[in-house]
Amino acid sequence: MEVVIVDDSRLARTELRHLLGVFPDITVVGEARHAAEARELLATVRPDLLLLDIHMPGETGFELLASLEAAPQVIFTTAYDEYALQAFEVNALDYLLKPVQTERLAAALAKARARAAALPDPAATAAPEAPTEAATTPLTENDQVFVRDGEQCWFVRLSEVRLFEISAGYTQIYFDTHRPLIPRTLQHLEQRLDARTFFRANRQQIINLKWVESIEPWFSNTLKIRLRGGPEVEVSRQQSARFRELLSL
Structure with a gap:
Protein backbone atom coordinates (compact mmCIF):
# COMPACT_ATOMS: atom_id res chain seq x y z
CA MET A 1 0.00 0.00 0.00
CA GLU A 2 1.43 3.36 -1.07
CA VAL A 3 1.07 6.30 1.31
CA VAL A 4 1.54 10.08 1.10
CA ILE A 5 2.06 12.11 4.29
CA VAL A 6 0.79 15.72 4.40
CA ASP A 7 1.80 17.70 7.50
CA ASP A 8 3.42 21.10 8.03
CA SER A 9 5.58 19.73 10.87
CA ARG A 10 8.84 18.07 9.80
CA LEU A 11 9.01 16.25 13.13
CA ALA A 12 5.46 14.92 12.68
CA ARG A 13 6.28 13.67 9.17
CA THR A 14 9.46 12.00 10.46
CA GLU A 15 7.58 10.34 13.30
CA LEU A 16 4.90 9.01 10.94
CA ARG A 17 7.56 7.61 8.61
CA HIS A 18 9.15 5.91 11.61
CA LEU A 19 5.84 4.42 12.76
CA LEU A 20 4.96 3.24 9.24
CA GLY A 21 8.35 1.55 8.94
CA VAL A 22 7.20 -1.40 11.06
CA PHE A 23 4.53 -2.34 8.50
CA PRO A 24 6.23 -4.23 5.63
CA ASP A 25 3.35 -3.70 3.19
CA ILE A 26 3.43 0.11 3.55
CA THR A 27 5.56 2.33 1.29
CA VAL A 28 5.73 6.10 1.76
CA VAL A 29 5.85 7.53 -1.77
CA GLY A 30 5.92 11.22 -0.86
CA GLU A 31 5.55 14.01 1.67
CA ALA A 32 4.05 17.49 1.51
CA ARG A 33 4.23 20.42 3.92
CA HIS A 34 0.97 22.10 2.94
CA ALA A 35 -2.04 21.83 0.62
CA ALA A 36 -0.45 23.45 -2.43
CA GLU A 37 2.55 21.13 -2.24
CA ALA A 38 0.22 18.14 -1.73
CA ARG A 39 -1.79 19.02 -4.85
CA GLU A 40 1.38 19.10 -6.94
CA LEU A 41 2.46 15.76 -5.52
CA LEU A 42 -0.93 14.11 -6.05
CA ALA A 43 -0.86 15.20 -9.68
CA THR A 44 2.15 12.92 -10.21
CA VAL A 45 1.51 10.01 -7.82
CA ARG A 46 -1.70 8.16 -6.98
CA PRO A 47 -1.27 6.73 -3.49
CA ASP A 48 -3.68 4.31 -1.88
CA LEU A 49 -3.77 6.33 1.32
CA LEU A 50 -3.33 9.89 2.53
CA LEU A 51 -2.18 10.64 6.09
CA LEU A 52 -3.48 14.19 6.33
CA ASP A 53 -3.06 16.93 8.92
CA ILE A 54 -5.94 19.40 9.34
CA HIS A 55 -4.31 22.64 10.52
CA MET A 56 -1.65 23.75 8.02
CA PRO A 57 -0.42 27.11 6.66
CA GLY A 58 -2.77 28.38 3.99
CA GLU A 59 -5.49 25.79 3.44
CA THR A 60 -6.75 23.17 5.87
CA GLY A 61 -6.78 19.47 5.15
CA PHE A 62 -10.53 19.70 4.49
CA GLU A 63 -9.98 22.47 1.93
CA LEU A 64 -7.32 20.36 0.22
CA LEU A 65 -9.79 17.50 -0.17
CA ALA A 66 -12.45 19.87 -1.50
CA SER A 67 -10.06 20.98 -4.26
CA LEU A 68 -9.29 17.46 -5.51
CA GLU A 69 -11.33 15.89 -8.29
CA ALA A 70 -10.35 12.44 -7.03
CA ALA A 71 -8.73 11.50 -3.74
CA PRO A 72 -7.31 8.38 -2.13
CA GLN A 73 -8.51 7.02 1.19
CA VAL A 74 -7.79 9.41 4.05
CA ILE A 75 -6.68 9.05 7.66
CA PHE A 76 -6.58 12.39 9.48
CA THR A 77 -3.68 13.01 11.88
CA THR A 78 -4.10 16.07 14.08
CA ALA A 79 -3.49 17.51 17.52
CA TYR A 80 -7.11 18.74 17.72
CA ASP A 81 -10.06 16.56 18.66
CA GLU A 82 -12.87 18.98 17.77
CA TYR A 83 -12.84 18.06 14.07
CA ALA A 84 -13.53 14.34 14.51
CA LEU A 85 -17.21 14.57 13.56
CA GLN A 86 -16.44 16.60 10.45
CA ALA A 87 -13.74 14.09 9.50
CA PHE A 88 -16.15 11.17 9.60
CA GLU A 89 -18.80 13.17 7.74
CA VAL A 90 -16.39 13.22 4.77
CA ASN A 91 -16.03 9.44 5.13
CA ALA A 92 -12.47 9.43 6.42
CA LEU A 93 -11.17 6.02 7.43
CA ASP A 94 -9.97 7.19 10.83
CA TYR A 95 -9.01 10.18 12.95
CA LEU A 96 -5.73 9.88 14.86
CA LEU A 97 -4.73 12.32 17.56
CA LYS A 98 -1.08 13.33 17.90
CA PRO A 99 1.12 11.94 19.18
CA VAL A 100 -0.01 9.00 17.04
CA GLN A 101 0.07 5.67 18.85
CA THR A 102 1.32 2.57 17.03
CA GLU A 103 -1.75 0.56 18.03
CA ARG A 104 -4.18 3.19 16.71
CA LEU A 105 -2.20 3.52 13.49
CA ALA A 106 -2.22 -0.25 13.04
CA ALA A 107 -6.01 -0.32 13.46
CA ALA A 108 -6.45 2.51 10.93
CA LEU A 109 -4.20 0.77 8.41
CA ALA A 110 -6.23 -2.41 8.86
CA LYS A 111 -9.34 -0.45 7.85
CA ALA A 112 -7.52 0.84 4.77
CA ARG A 113 -6.47 -2.69 3.77
CA ALA A 114 -10.00 -4.01 4.26
CA ARG A 115 -11.55 -1.28 2.15
CA ALA A 116 -8.92 -1.68 -0.58
CA ALA A 117 -9.48 -5.45 -0.64
CA ALA A 118 -13.20 -4.91 -1.14
CA LEU A 119 -12.61 -2.96 -4.35
CA PRO A 120 -12.03 -4.59 -7.74
CA ASP A 121 -8.59 -4.10 -9.22
CA PRO A 122 -9.03 -2.14 -12.48
CA ALA A 123 -5.53 -3.15 -13.60
CA ALA A 124 -6.54 -6.80 -13.59
CA THR A 125 -8.93 -6.35 -16.51
CA ALA A 126 -7.82 -3.18 -18.23
CA ALA A 127 -5.61 -3.34 -21.30
CA PRO A 128 -2.29 -1.48 -21.08
CA GLU A 129 -2.56 2.14 -22.12
CA ALA A 130 -0.02 4.72 -23.12
CA PRO A 131 0.79 7.20 -20.33
CA THR A 132 -1.40 10.29 -20.34
CA GLU A 133 -1.44 13.47 -18.36
CA ALA A 134 -3.22 13.17 -15.01
CA ALA A 135 -5.62 15.94 -15.98
CA THR A 136 -6.99 13.84 -18.91
CA THR A 137 -7.21 10.50 -17.11
CA PRO A 138 -10.90 9.55 -16.78
CA LEU A 139 -12.29 9.14 -13.30
CA THR A 140 -13.44 5.52 -12.92
CA GLU A 141 -16.11 4.11 -10.64
Whole structure:
Protein backbone atom coordinates (compact mmCIF):
# COMPACT_ATOMS: atom_id res chain seq x y z
CA MET A 1 0.00 0.00 0.00
CA GLU A 2 1.43 3.36 -1.07
CA VAL A 3 1.07 6.30 1.31
CA VAL A 4 1.54 10.08 1.10
CA ILE A 5 2.06 12.11 4.29
CA VAL A 6 0.79 15.72 4.40
CA ASP A 7 1.80 17.70 7.50
CA ASP A 8 3.42 21.10 8.03
CA SER A 9 5.58 19.73 10.87
CA ARG A 10 8.84 18.07 9.80
CA LEU A 11 9.01 16.25 13.13
CA ALA A 12 5.46 14.92 12.68
CA ARG A 13 6.28 13.67 9.17
CA THR A 14 9.46 12.00 10.46
CA GLU A 15 7.58 10.34 13.30
CA LEU A 16 4.90 9.01 10.94
CA ARG A 17 7.56 7.61 8.61
CA HIS A 18 9.15 5.91 11.61
CA LEU A 19 5.84 4.42 12.76
CA LEU A 20 4.96 3.24 9.24
CA GLY A 21 8.35 1.55 8.94
CA VAL A 22 7.20 -1.40 11.06
CA PHE A 23 4.53 -2.34 8.50
CA PRO A 24 6.23 -4.23 5.63
CA ASP A 25 3.35 -3.70 3.19
CA ILE A 26 3.43 0.11 3.55
CA THR A 27 5.56 2.33 1.29
CA VAL A 28 5.73 6.10 1.76
CA VAL A 29 5.85 7.53 -1.77
CA GLY A 30 5.92 11.22 -0.86
CA GLU A 31 5.55 14.01 1.67
CA ALA A 32 4.05 17.49 1.51
CA ARG A 33 4.23 20.42 3.92
CA HIS A 34 0.97 22.10 2.94
CA ALA A 35 -2.04 21.83 0.62
CA ALA A 36 -0.45 23.45 -2.43
CA GLU A 37 2.55 21.13 -2.24
CA ALA A 38 0.22 18.14 -1.73
CA ARG A 39 -1.79 19.02 -4.85
CA GLU A 40 1.38 19.10 -6.94
CA LEU A 41 2.46 15.76 -5.52
CA LEU A 42 -0.93 14.11 -6.05
CA ALA A 43 -0.86 15.20 -9.68
CA THR A 44 2.15 12.92 -10.21
CA VAL A 45 1.51 10.01 -7.82
CA ARG A 46 -1.70 8.16 -6.98
CA PRO A 47 -1.27 6.73 -3.49
CA ASP A 48 -3.68 4.31 -1.88
CA LEU A 49 -3.77 6.33 1.32
CA LEU A 50 -3.33 9.89 2.53
CA LEU A 51 -2.18 10.64 6.09
CA LEU A 52 -3.48 14.19 6.33
CA ASP A 53 -3.06 16.93 8.92
CA ILE A 54 -5.94 19.40 9.34
CA HIS A 55 -4.31 22.64 10.52
CA MET A 56 -1.65 23.75 8.02
CA PRO A 57 -0.42 27.11 6.66
CA GLY A 58 -2.77 28.38 3.99
CA GLU A 59 -5.49 25.79 3.44
CA THR A 60 -6.75 23.17 5.87
CA GLY A 61 -6.78 19.47 5.15
CA PHE A 62 -10.53 19.70 4.49
CA GLU A 63 -9.98 22.47 1.93
CA LEU A 64 -7.32 20.36 0.22
CA LEU A 65 -9.79 17.50 -0.17
CA ALA A 66 -12.45 19.87 -1.50
CA SER A 67 -10.06 20.98 -4.26
CA LEU A 68 -9.29 17.46 -5.51
CA GLU A 69 -11.33 15.89 -8.29
CA ALA A 70 -10.35 12.44 -7.03
CA ALA A 71 -8.73 11.50 -3.74
CA PRO A 72 -7.31 8.38 -2.13
CA GLN A 73 -8.51 7.02 1.19
CA VAL A 74 -7.79 9.41 4.05
CA ILE A 75 -6.68 9.05 7.66
CA PHE A 76 -6.58 12.39 9.48
CA THR A 77 -3.68 13.01 11.88
CA THR A 78 -4.10 16.07 14.08
CA ALA A 79 -3.49 17.51 17.52
CA TYR A 80 -7.11 18.74 17.72
CA ASP A 81 -10.06 16.56 18.66
CA GLU A 82 -12.87 18.98 17.77
CA TYR A 83 -12.84 18.06 14.07
CA ALA A 84 -13.53 14.34 14.51
CA LEU A 85 -17.21 14.57 13.56
CA GLN A 86 -16.44 16.60 10.45
CA ALA A 87 -13.74 14.09 9.50
CA PHE A 88 -16.15 11.17 9.60
CA GLU A 89 -18.80 13.17 7.74
CA VAL A 90 -16.39 13.22 4.77
CA ASN A 91 -16.03 9.44 5.13
CA ALA A 92 -12.47 9.43 6.42
CA LEU A 93 -11.17 6.02 7.43
CA ASP A 94 -9.97 7.19 10.83
CA TYR A 95 -9.01 10.18 12.95
CA LEU A 96 -5.73 9.88 14.86
CA LEU A 97 -4.73 12.32 17.56
CA LYS A 98 -1.08 13.33 17.90
CA PRO A 99 1.12 11.94 19.18
CA VAL A 100 -0.01 9.00 17.04
CA GLN A 101 0.07 5.67 18.85
CA THR A 102 1.32 2.57 17.03
CA GLU A 103 -1.75 0.56 18.03
CA ARG A 104 -4.18 3.19 16.71
CA LEU A 105 -2.20 3.52 13.49
CA ALA A 106 -2.22 -0.25 13.04
CA ALA A 107 -6.01 -0.32 13.46
CA ALA A 108 -6.45 2.51 10.93
CA LEU A 109 -4.20 0.77 8.41
CA ALA A 110 -6.23 -2.41 8.86
CA LYS A 111 -9.34 -0.45 7.85
CA ALA A 112 -7.52 0.84 4.77
CA ARG A 113 -6.47 -2.69 3.77
CA ALA A 114 -10.00 -4.01 4.26
CA ARG A 115 -11.55 -1.28 2.15
CA ALA A 116 -8.92 -1.68 -0.58
CA ALA A 117 -9.48 -5.45 -0.64
CA ALA A 118 -13.20 -4.91 -1.14
CA LEU A 119 -12.61 -2.96 -4.35
CA PRO A 120 -12.03 -4.59 -7.74
CA ASP A 121 -8.59 -4.10 -9.22
CA PRO A 122 -9.03 -2.14 -12.48
CA ALA A 123 -5.53 -3.15 -13.60
CA ALA A 124 -6.54 -6.80 -13.59
CA THR A 125 -8.93 -6.35 -16.51
CA ALA A 126 -7.82 -3.18 -18.23
CA ALA A 127 -5.61 -3.34 -21.30
CA PRO A 128 -2.29 -1.48 -21.08
CA GLU A 129 -2.56 2.14 -22.12
CA ALA A 130 -0.02 4.72 -23.12
CA PRO A 131 0.79 7.20 -20.33
CA THR A 132 -1.40 10.29 -20.34
CA GLU A 133 -1.44 13.47 -18.36
CA ALA A 134 -3.22 13.17 -15.01
CA ALA A 135 -5.62 15.94 -15.98
CA THR A 136 -6.99 13.84 -18.91
CA THR A 137 -7.21 10.50 -17.11
CA PRO A 138 -10.90 9.55 -16.78
CA LEU A 139 -12.29 9.14 -13.30
CA THR A 140 -13.44 5.52 -12.92
CA GLU A 141 -16.11 4.11 -10.64
CA ASN A 142 -13.37 3.16 -8.17
CA ASP A 143 -12.20 6.75 -7.74
CA GLN A 144 -13.24 8.70 -4.68
CA VAL A 145 -14.26 12.36 -4.89
CA PHE A 146 -14.80 15.05 -2.29
CA VAL A 147 -18.18 16.81 -2.54
CA ARG A 148 -19.05 19.99 -0.70
CA ASP A 149 -22.42 21.73 -0.62
CA GLY A 150 -22.46 24.68 1.77
CA GLU A 151 -21.39 23.42 5.20
CA GLN A 152 -21.96 19.76 4.34
CA CYS A 153 -19.18 17.55 2.97
CA TRP A 154 -19.00 13.99 1.68
CA PHE A 155 -16.24 11.67 0.51
CA VAL A 156 -17.95 9.63 -2.23
CA ARG A 157 -16.83 6.73 -4.38
CA LEU A 158 -18.13 7.27 -7.91
CA SER A 159 -19.59 3.75 -8.01
CA GLU A 160 -22.12 5.02 -5.43
CA VAL A 161 -23.29 7.91 -7.66
CA ARG A 162 -26.25 6.93 -9.82
CA LEU A 163 -27.08 10.25 -11.48
CA PHE A 164 -25.73 13.71 -12.31
CA GLU A 165 -28.46 16.22 -13.17
CA ILE A 166 -28.53 19.92 -14.07
CA SER A 167 -30.37 21.98 -11.46
CA ALA A 168 -30.60 25.79 -11.49
CA GLY A 169 -27.18 26.35 -13.01
CA TYR A 170 -25.49 23.71 -10.85
CA THR A 171 -25.16 19.94 -11.11
CA GLN A 172 -27.00 17.80 -8.58
CA ILE A 173 -25.39 14.51 -7.55
CA TYR A 174 -27.57 11.56 -6.53
CA PHE A 175 -26.01 9.10 -4.07
CA ASP A 176 -27.57 7.30 -1.15
CA THR A 177 -30.28 9.71 0.08
CA HIS A 178 -28.20 12.82 -0.63
CA ARG A 179 -28.63 15.39 -3.42
CA PRO A 180 -25.82 17.97 -3.08
CA LEU A 181 -25.19 20.64 -5.71
CA ILE A 182 -21.74 21.32 -7.18
CA PRO A 183 -20.59 24.19 -9.44
CA ARG A 184 -19.69 21.93 -12.38
CA THR A 185 -21.26 21.66 -15.84
CA LEU A 186 -22.36 18.34 -17.31
CA GLN A 187 -19.97 18.97 -20.20
CA HIS A 188 -17.06 19.15 -17.77
CA LEU A 189 -18.20 15.99 -15.97
CA GLU A 190 -18.73 14.11 -19.22
CA GLN A 191 -15.12 14.83 -20.16
CA ARG A 192 -13.82 13.69 -16.76
CA LEU A 193 -15.93 10.54 -16.21
CA ASP A 194 -15.23 7.10 -17.64
CA ALA A 195 -17.60 6.66 -20.60
CA ARG A 196 -17.73 2.90 -20.00
CA THR A 197 -19.71 3.54 -16.80
CA PHE A 198 -21.24 7.03 -17.11
CA PHE A 199 -23.61 7.75 -20.02
CA ARG A 200 -25.00 11.12 -21.14
CA ALA A 201 -28.72 10.33 -21.37
CA ASN A 202 -29.83 13.81 -22.50
CA ARG A 203 -28.86 17.46 -22.12
CA GLN A 204 -29.75 17.48 -18.43
CA GLN A 205 -28.58 14.09 -17.10
CA ILE A 206 -25.65 11.65 -16.92
CA ILE A 207 -26.44 8.20 -15.56
CA ASN A 208 -24.32 5.44 -14.02
CA LEU A 209 -25.01 2.41 -16.22
CA LYS A 210 -24.45 0.03 -13.31
CA TRP A 211 -27.45 1.53 -11.50
CA VAL A 212 -29.90 0.78 -14.35
CA GLU A 213 -32.81 -1.27 -13.03
CA SER A 214 -35.06 -1.41 -16.08
CA ILE A 215 -35.34 -0.09 -19.64
CA GLU A 216 -38.52 0.38 -21.65
CA PRO A 217 -39.38 1.78 -25.08
CA TRP A 218 -40.75 5.32 -24.94
CA PHE A 219 -42.17 7.86 -27.35
CA SER A 220 -40.66 8.47 -30.83
CA ASN A 221 -38.20 5.58 -30.63
CA THR A 222 -36.67 6.83 -27.37
CA LEU A 223 -36.04 4.93 -24.14
CA LYS A 224 -37.02 5.40 -20.52
CA ILE A 225 -34.61 4.10 -17.89
CA ARG A 226 -35.36 3.47 -14.24
CA LEU A 227 -32.40 3.68 -11.87
CA ARG A 228 -32.22 1.65 -8.67
CA GLY A 229 -33.32 4.05 -5.95
CA GLY A 230 -34.80 6.35 -8.61
CA PRO A 231 -35.48 8.42 -10.52
CA GLU A 232 -36.68 7.56 -14.03
CA VAL A 233 -34.67 9.11 -16.87
CA GLU A 234 -35.91 9.77 -20.39
CA VAL A 235 -33.15 9.25 -22.94
CA SER A 236 -33.12 11.61 -25.93
CA ARG A 237 -33.69 10.16 -29.42
CA GLN A 238 -30.06 10.58 -30.47
CA GLN A 239 -28.73 9.15 -27.21
CA SER A 240 -31.25 6.28 -27.32
CA ALA A 241 -29.66 5.17 -30.58
CA ARG A 242 -26.20 5.45 -29.00
CA PHE A 243 -27.40 3.54 -25.94
CA ARG A 244 -28.68 0.65 -28.10
CA GLU A 245 -25.38 0.51 -29.98
CA LEU A 246 -23.37 0.70 -26.78
CA LEU A 247 -25.13 -2.20 -25.09
CA SER A 248 -25.84 -4.46 -28.08
CA LEU A 249 -23.74 -7.53 -28.89
